[in-house]
Amino acid sequence: MIDKPMSFCPGCGHGIAIRLIAECLEELGQESNIILGIGVGCSSLLGGGLQIDRLHCLHGRAAAVATGMKRVSPEVMIVTYQGDGDAYSIGISESLNAAYRNENITVFTINNTNYGMTGGQMSWTTMPNQKTTTSPLGRDCLTTGNPIKFPEIVADQFNAAYVARGTVTTPANVNKLKSYVKNALEAQMNGEGYSIVEILSPCPTNWGMSPLDAMERINKELIPYYPIGELKKRRER
Numbered sequence: 489m490i491d492k493p494m495s496f497c498p499g500c501g502h503g504i505a506i507r508l509i510a511e512c513l514e515e516l517g518q519e520s521n522i523i524l525g526i527g528v529g530c531s532s533l534l535g536g537g538l539q540i541d542r543l544h545c546l547h548g549r550a551a552a553v554a555t556g557m558k559r560v561s562p563e564v565m566i567v568t569y570q571g572d573g574d575a576y577s578i579g580i581s582e583s584l585n586a587a588y589r590n591e592n593i594t595v596f597t598i599n600n601t602n603y604g605m606t607g608g609q610m611s612w613t614t615m616p617n618q619k620t621t622t623s624p625l626g627r628d629c630l631t632t633g634n635p636i637k638f639p640e641i642v643a644d645q646f647n648a649a650y651v652a653r654g655t656v657t658t659p660a661n662v663n664k665l666k667s668y669v670k671n672a673l674e675a676q677m678n679g680e681g682y683s684i685v686e687i688l689s690p691c692p693t694n695w696g697m698s699p700l701d702a703m704e705r706i707n708k709e710l711i712p713y714y715p716i717g718e719l720k721k722r723r724e725r
């Protein structure tokens with residue numbers, strides 16, 4: 489996929505995340521044994537260079553689609569790739585229900601604290617006081633709720649196999665994220681059940697920042713609220 493053009497803005501985190509997922513699939517020998525359930529959003533731009541079977545799911549419904557795929561073809565790796573708006577704001581019911589049932593699927597959620605594709609509207613992960621096109625004065629959590637910590641809900645409350653949060657801001661963080669991605673995929677290969685990795689990812693275009701400043705924002709503002717690391721694992725790796 490390296491020599492194929494992608495449609496992401498300069499400095500977007502989606503490309504790094506997709507590359508890591510593709511590398512892990514190759515290293516695990518699964519690149520020809522996978523179907524992606526892709527959410528609606530900038531995530532759906534990933535198709536450009538990726539030679540992988542995929543279905544573009546209705547907005548927010550990828551976890552439900554993945555459930556059906558996995559139950560019909562349990563030997564195939566089933567992976568969803570979704571944004572925070574898709575997986576949480578719009579698809580929270582499907583996301584919660586799949587995690588609650590401990591479906592043997594792997595979910596990757598790109599958390600860039602907004603609806604990137606449609607011009608930067610507020611999502612469930614928009615930070616307190618963050619300005620977006622639908623919260624022009626800054627997010628008021630008293631009237632819109634607090635930013636959701638979906639992986640924490642899954643890790644604390646559900647019988648899931650593997651839960652982690654990573655980011656793409658530094659080479660060290662990219663390396664850690666790659667190990668989380670691989671662990672999540674291995675959990676599915678072992679039949680352990682539901683695995684999820686949330687990825688804190690820059691959206692310089694809608695944040696109105698340079699790519700470097702957007703990375704810094706994640707390090708300084710997002711990680712203190714959304715800690716990175718492994719939240720739950722059934723097996724030591």
Ligand SMILES: Cc1ncc(C[n+]2csc(CCOP(=O)(O)OP(=O)(O)O)c2C)c(N)n1
Pocket residue numbers: 527528529530531547570571572573574575598600602603604605606611
């Ligand atoms: C049913 C439906 N409602 C709304 C939209 C418009 N829409 C397209 S992408 C998107 C938000 C995507 O945000 P997110 O999942 O966070 O992905 P990102 O673009 O930030 O990576 C919305 C609301 C749609 N395509 N379909």
Ligand code: SF4
Pocket residue numbers: 495496497499500501502530600604605690691692693694
């Ligand atoms: S709008 Fe944001 S999430 Fe979408 S491609 Fe551009 S930087 Fe990435």
Ligand SMILES: [Mg+2]
Pocket residue numbers: 529571572573598599600601602603604611
């Ligand atoms: Mg988003």
